[in-house]
Amino acid sequence: MITVVGSIAFDSVKTPFGARERMLGGAATHFALAASFFDEVRVVGPVGDDFDEAAYAVLRTRGTDTGDVEHVLGGKSFFWAGEYGWDLNSRETLDTQLGVFESFQPKLSPRSREADVLFLANIQPDLQRGVRRQCESARFVALDSMDLWIETARDSLLETIAVVDCVILNDAELRQLTGRPNLVSAARELLGWGPSVVVAKQGEYGATLVTADSFFALPAYPLETVVDPTGAGDSFAGGFLGYLAQAGDVDQMTLRQAMAYGTVLASFNVEDFGTERVASLGSEAIQERVAELIGFTQVSAAMAELRG
Amino acid sequence: MITVVGSIAFDSVKTPFGARERMLGGAATHFALAASFFDEVRVVGPVGDDFDEAAYAVLRTRGTDTGDVEHVLGGKSFFWAGEYGWDLNSRETLDTQLGVFESFQPKLSPRSREADVLFLANIQPDLQRGVRRQCESARFVALDSMDLWIETARDSLLETIAVVDCVILNDAELRQLTGRPNLVSAARELLGWGPSVVVAKQGEYGATLVTADSFFALPAYPLETVVDPTGAGDSFAGGFLGYLAQAGDVDQMTLRQAMAYGTVLASFNVEDFGTERVASLGSEAIQERVAELIGFTQVSAAMAELRG
Numbered sequence: 001m002i003t004v005v006g007s008i009a010f011d012s013v014k015t016p017f018g019a020r021e022r023m024l025g026g027a028a029t030h031f032a033l034a035a036s037f038f039d040e041v042r043v044v045g046p047v048g049d050d051f052d053e054a055a056y057a058v059l060r061t062r063g064t065d066t067g068d069v070e071h072v073l074g075g076k077s078f079f080w081a082g083e084y085g086w087d088l089n090s091r092e093t094l095d096t097q098l099g100v101f102e103s104f105q106p107k108l109s110p111r112s113r114e115a116d117v118l119f120l121a122n123i124q125p126d127l128q129r130g131v132r133r134q135c136e137s138a139r140f141v142a143l144d145s146m147d148l149w150i151e152t153a154r155d156s157l158l159e160t161i162a163v164v165d166c167v168i169l170n171d172a173e174l175r176q177l178t179g180r181p182n183l184v185s186a187a188r189e190l191l192g193w194g195p196s197v198v199v200a201k202q203g204e205y206g207a208t209l210v211t212a213d214s215f216f217a218l219p220a221y222p223l224e225t226v227v228d229p230t231g232a233g234d235s236f237a238g239g240f241l242g243y244l245a246q247a248g249d250v251d252q253m254t255l256r257q258a259m260a261y262g263t264v265l266a267s268f269n270v271e272d273f274g275t276e277r278v279a280s281l282g283s284e285a286i287q288e289r290v291a292e293l294i295g296f297t298q299v300s301a302a303m304a305e306l307r308g
Numbered sequence: 309m310i311t312v313v314g315s316i317a318f319d320s321v322k323t324p325f326g327a328r329e330r331m332l333g334g335a336a337t338h339f340a341l342a343a344s345f346f347d348e349v350r351v352v353g354p355v356g357d358d359f360d361e362a363a364y365a366v367l368r369t370r371g372t373d374t375g376d377v378e379h380v381l382g383g384k385s386f387f388w389a390g391e392y393g394w395d396l397n398s399r400e401t402l403d404t405q406l407g408v409f410e411s412f413q414p415k416l417s418p419r420s421r422e423a424d425v426l427f428l429a430n431i432q433p434d435l436q437r438g439v440r441r442q443c444e445s446a447r448f449v450a451l452d453s454m455d456l457w458i459e460t461a462r463d464s465l466l467e468t469i470a471v472v473d474c475v476i477l478n479d480a481e482l483r484q485l486t487g488r489p490n491l492v493s494a495a496r497e498l499l500g501w502g503p504s505v506v507v508a509k510q511g512e513y514g515a516t517l518v519t520a521d522s523f524f525a526l527p528a529y530p531l532e533t534v535v536d537p538t539g540a541g542d543s544f545a546g547g548f549l550g551y552l553a554q555a556g557d558v559d560q561m562t563l564r565q566a567m568a569y570g571t572v573l574a575s576f577n578v579e580d581f582g583t584e585r586v587a588s589l590g591s592e593a594i595q596e597r598v599a600e601l602i603g604f605t606q607v608s609a610a611m612a613e614l615r616g
Contacts (some may be wrong), residue, residue, distance in 0.1 A: 087489035181395035183512065204491065205513035208527065215604050217578045219516065219525030222492045256607045296523050297605050299564045 006121025009078035023274030027121035030231035034238025034265040036062035038246040048075035061290035117245040125157040143164035162194035221267035239265030314429025317386035328555030331582030335429035338539030342546025342573040344370035346554040356383035383408035425553040433465040450474035468503035529575035
C-alpha cells in the first residue's frame, strides 16, 4: 500500500495548445492517478469548501482512498495558475493562492501510517519529516522538493533527506541543492547524505537514476505533441513508486523497470490537460508504451553481450 | 574510406577547469581524430603559415591523410577563442579570426572524392553542396551546420540537406531550422526534406536518432568531470560515421551501435582540453566504455522480451 502526502489543487493552465480553468491538479492528485495502476493508494492532503464531488470522484479513480483528505471547513483549495512558453520548457506562475494548504498539518490515519511505500510530495520539509516518522514500517520512502525549500529551509530539507531512501528532483534543483553543476557529481554528493537512490528528472530529455554503484538513464517517451506538462514529475513519481510497491524487492532491475513505468505515466500525463488522460487510461496502453520505450533504447543483443 | 571537409583551427579555451592558448582544434580535426579509430580518413581544409609540423603530426594520428590540407601561403589559420560558464552549458565567443577559412574553396584530390562516407562539417552550405557533388560514389553523406547558416543561407542549406543522407545538428539548431519546438516533430519535418537519418545532439543529455520508422535515444556517457566541451559534436560525428564506414551496411542496428561509438568518442573528447585525450586514446578504452554505456541503458532481458 502506498501513502502520498502533498497538495490537492485546482490549476488554471495556458499552453500553446489551449487553456483550461480550475482543473483538478496538485502533486498528490497526479501521483495518485499514476500510482493507482499498481497498488492501493491513500492520499493525505487538505481541500476547501470548493472541492466538490466531481473532484473527489477523479481522485478516487482506480480505488484511491480519500479518507485522509482533510476538508477544512470555510477554506479554499490550493489554486495555481500558470502559462507555458512555446517550447513548454519554461513556465510563468501567474497566481498562487495557498488557501488551506498554508496551514496544512498532515494527519495520517492508522491505516495510512502502515504504508509500504511513502511519497512525500513537495511540501515544507519539516512536515515531510513529521510524516516520515509516522510511517515507521515503510520499506521505501521517497521525497520531492523545490527551489523554495532549498532556499528557505535548506537545513530542514537536509535533515529530511537523511531519513528517506530516495530523492526525486529535477536536475536544476539537484544542481541548486548540491552546488554541483555536474549531474553525476551532484547525485553522488546527495547519496552521501543518506538516501540510496537519486532520481534526476530531466523533462523532455528523460530521467536518470543513480545509486552508489550504478547509473541508469532513460529518455522521455517521444511525443510529437505535448499539451500540458503540469504534473509530469508527480505522474513520474507515481508510476515509479507504484511499480516499486507492486514489485516487492527494490533491486537494480526493479528500479530500472520502475523508471520505465514512471516515464510512461509522465508521457500520458502531458498528452492532455490536467488529469484527463491518466484518469481515463487503461493498463494495456501502459504496457504497450513501456515495451515501446524499451525498444527505443536497445542497441542490440550482440552489443549487450559485450558487457560480459 | 572517409573524407571530411571542414575547419582546421587553433582554439584558445577557458573553462572552470583551466585555460589553454592556441590548441589544435577545428571541426575537421576533432572529427578525424575520432573517425581514425575505424577507417582511413582524409581531411580537406585550409591552414596558414602558422600551422606547424607538431599540428600536422596530431592531425595525422592513426594514419589520417593530410594530402588535401591546403596550406595557403601568407595566410593565418582559423582562430577561435571562447569561455565556458560554470555548468559548461553556455559559452561565450571572445574572438573569431577566420583567416584562410574566409576564402576557403574545397579542392578534393581524386582519392578524396572516392570516399565511401563523407562528412560535410559546419561550413557554408554552398561549399558543402559543391563537395557533395564531387563525391558521387559516397554511400553515406552527413552534414553539420550552425545558427549562422540557418539565419543567413537558409535556402542554400535546405538545398544541401536535400542531397545528404544524414543531418547531425544540436537540438536548438533543429528547432531553429524547422521552427518546431518539439524534437520528434522537428526531426520528422527534416526527414521530409530528403535525408533518411536525423541525429539530434543534446549535449549532456546525449543524442537522439530519428528515421522514418524508428526512434532511438542514448544518454551521454556519465562523467563526473567535463574539462572542455569544445569539439564534442565533431568527435561524436567522427565516432558515429567512422563506425558506419567500418560496418558497411547502414541498417537500424548499425546506426544504433554507431550512436554508442559517437557518444563514447565525445565523452573522451571532453575529458581534457582540445585533442589531448582522443589523440592518445587506445581502442580498448573505447570498447570498454561502449559496453559500459550500453549497460547504463538496459532495463532487463525480461522487459526487452515484451517487445515481442
